[in-house]
Amino acid sequence: MTLRHMKIFVAVFENSSITKAAKELHLAQPSVSFSIKELEDYYGQRFFERIGRRIYPTSAAGDFYGYAVHIVSLFETMEKELKNGDELGTIRIGASITIGTHILPTLVKTFQEIFPDIRMEAVVNQSAAIEQHVLHNHIDIGMIETQPVSDAVCAVPFLEDELVAIVPKEHPLAGERGVTLSEMARYPFLMREKGSAGREILDACFDMEQISVRPAWESSSTQAIVQGVAKGLGVAVLPDLLVRRDLEQRVVFRAWLLRPIHRKLNLIYHKSKYFSKSMTTFLELCETYGKTKESEEQGGNDR
Structure with a gap:
């Protein structure tokens, strides 16, 4: 059982196809099939069920993939580190939409000033998608607004954010303190799309208070929701990071929730x-950024 076997297995698993894996690896299809058979014989496990012209991974294949994809990655990292030190190469970052919009650009700029020769690749998507990228080793580090689902993923909080209630100018709840979600729910609700981190947290809060809300709007665009609120089409609850500037510019107005909704990033x-050293440095930059922001917030509150 060799590294070559693992590379072939990873390609077959990710493509769900012997033919596509062979093409990706520039190998003959029979060679790929034979390598998979050797793996199955070696471990005494069936990794793929062959039904018609398609193959389907078994549960054993999923278990093996969890190890193989990172063994292959570790070998490739070793090659890069030994040949180039830590001054070259690529670091792959994934971020949720809120973090990717308001936090990641600053962190990337700071990182590139420290490691100017390291290429940074970034993907911005929903938190659940970022977790899947981490599981499949498509990215090195993820930044999400929720807790990961998989036990194979480690999570380190680096910043706390709040979901804030926003309403139109002249709205009865504008500037009110001690507003409840039940009071908010009496008005048309503009909400993020299903699957977004903010929507999942808000839905959970509604469920806890046994509130039934049918959104008047659903959108993946925070600005579309903010503009809808500004035009008097309804109310919303969105991450403070995304609406702080709109609140400061008085595009929309805040209703102070009786029970603030906080979350960890x-x-x-x-x-x-x-x-690697560069990845560790990126983690440290994130943690420093979080501490700085929280200190600034505390200072602002003290004033």
């Missing part, structure tokens, strides 16, 4: 991930 990575 997390750095995530696979528990088997090997960290």
Whole structure:
């Protein structure tokens, strides 16, 4: 059982196809099929069920993939580290939409000033998608607004954010303190799309208070929701990071919730991930950023 076997297995698993894996690896299809058979014989496990012209991974394949994808990655990292030190190469970052919009650009700029020769690749998507990228080793470090689902993913909180209620100018709740979600729910609600981190948290809060809300609007665009609120089409609850500027510019107005909704923003990575010096530095930058922001917030509150 060799590294070559693992690379072939990872390609077959990710493509769900012998043919596509062979093409990706520039190998003959029979060679790929034979390598998979050797793996199955070696471990005494069936990794793929062959039904018609398609193959389907078994549960054993999923278990093996969790190890193989990171062993292959670790080998490739070793090659890069030994040949180039830590001054070259690529670091792959994933971020949820809120973090990718308001936090990631600052962190990337700071990182590139420290490691100007390291290429940074970033993907911005929903938190659940970022976790899947971490699991499949498509990115090295993720930054999400929720807790990861998989036990194979480690999470480190680096910043706390709040969901704030926003209403139109002249709205009865504008500037009111001690507003409840039940009071908010009496008005048309403009909400983020299903699957977004903010929507999941808000839905959970509604469920806890046994409130039934049918959104008047659903959108993946925070600005579309903010503009809808500004035009008097309804109310919304959105991350403070996304609406702070609109509140400061008085585009929309705040209703102070009786029970503030706080959440932790997390750095995530696979528990088997090997960290190079540059990756460790990025984690430290994130943690420093979080402490700085929280200190600024505390200072503002004291004033």
